[in-house]
Amino acid sequence: KAGVTQTPRYLIKTRGQQVTLSCSPISGHRSVSWYQQTPGQGLQFLFEYFSETQRNKGNFPGRFSGRQFSNSRSEMNVSTLELGDSALYLCASSLEGTANQPQHFGDGTRLSIL
Amino acid sequence: AQTVTQSQPEMSVQEAETVTLSCTYDTSESDYYLFWYKQPPSRQMILVIRQEAYKQQNATENRFSVNFQKAAKSFSLKISDSQLGDAAMYFCAYRRRGTSGSRLTFGEGTQLTVNP
Numbered sequence A: 001k002a003g004v005t006q007t008p009r010y011l012i013k014t015r016g017q018q019v020t021l022s023c024s025p026i027s028g029h030r031s032v033s034w035y036q037q038t039p040g041q042g043l044q045f046l047f048e049y050f051s052e053t054q055r056n057k058g059n060f061p062g063r064f065s066g067r068q069f070s071n072s073r074s075e076m077n078v079s080t081l082e083l084g085d086s087a088l089y090l091c092a093s094s095l096e097g098t099a100n101q102p103q104h105f106g107d108g109t110r111l112s113i114l
Numbered sequence B: 001a002q003t004v005t006q007s008q009p010e011m012s013v014q015e016a017e018t019v020t021l022s023c024t025y026d027t028s029e030s031d032y033y034l035f036w037y038k039q040p041p042s043r044q045m046i047l048v049i050r051q052e053a054y055k056q057q058n059a060t061e062n063r064f065s066v067n068f069q070k071a072a073k074s075f076s077l078k079i080s081d082s083q084l085g086d087a088a089m090y091f092c093a094y095r096r097r098g099t100s101g102s103r104l105t106f107g108e109g110t111q112l113t114v115n116p
Helices: none
Strands: A005-007 A010-013 A019-024 A031-038 A042-050 A053-057 A064-068 A074-078 A087-094 A109-113 B003-005 B010-014 B019-021 B024-026 B032-039 B046-052 B064-069 B074-079 B088-096 B110-115
Touching (some): A010 A019, A019 A087, A031 A074, A042 A064, A074 A087, B003 B088, B019 B110, B024 B074, B032 B064, B032 B074, B046 B064, B046 B074, B074 B088
Parallel strands (some): A010 A109, B010 B110
Antiparallel strands (some): A005 A019, A031 A042, A031 A087, A042 A053, A064 A074, A087 A109, B032 B046, B032 B088, B088 B110
16 A cells, blocks of 8 residues: 655745645545644644545644645645745645544655745 | 653664653643654654553553653653664654544654664
């Protein structure tokens, strides 16, 4: 069974631009969560989607948004990029997103803002 | 809000020896899950071991075991017979049981070096 696939692996943008990251969960998984990982702030939860609905949201500004499609694939969008948005963005999927189900992570997208 | 603290930014161990990574957490909940994840340089987060708070028995997965002290809110990871492939960043994580979905709260991480 294929794992969680994130594309692209690397991305370079400049301040003020916007970016879209993609995550394809494991087949059959309906919950997709996104995390931001930086050296200063560590791993922080962005949001979770389940059945095309945002079920949970972290403490990030409105520039960070996401969506989930009917095939459970998810995209994350960041608008008006700032230098501080440089980070590794990780996506994780699980069957139903309940607490007792393990989350499976992708390899992440490394976003660099110049 | 829940918080997770890993007080050891770096640890090192000799190959074949045993090492213990520390983790403490703060929560007002009584039912939750605790996890240890491993992140090698390849960046993928890999689940090492999981503990359910309502289970008193400490979880074990091959060479990995935990010491879960619920009253002290402590959750340490012991790696026995350390191998070179164990070198990675280790994260302790908390997840509340119930309707909060799959949200994980992570600690700061401990970078483990395994010396040959």
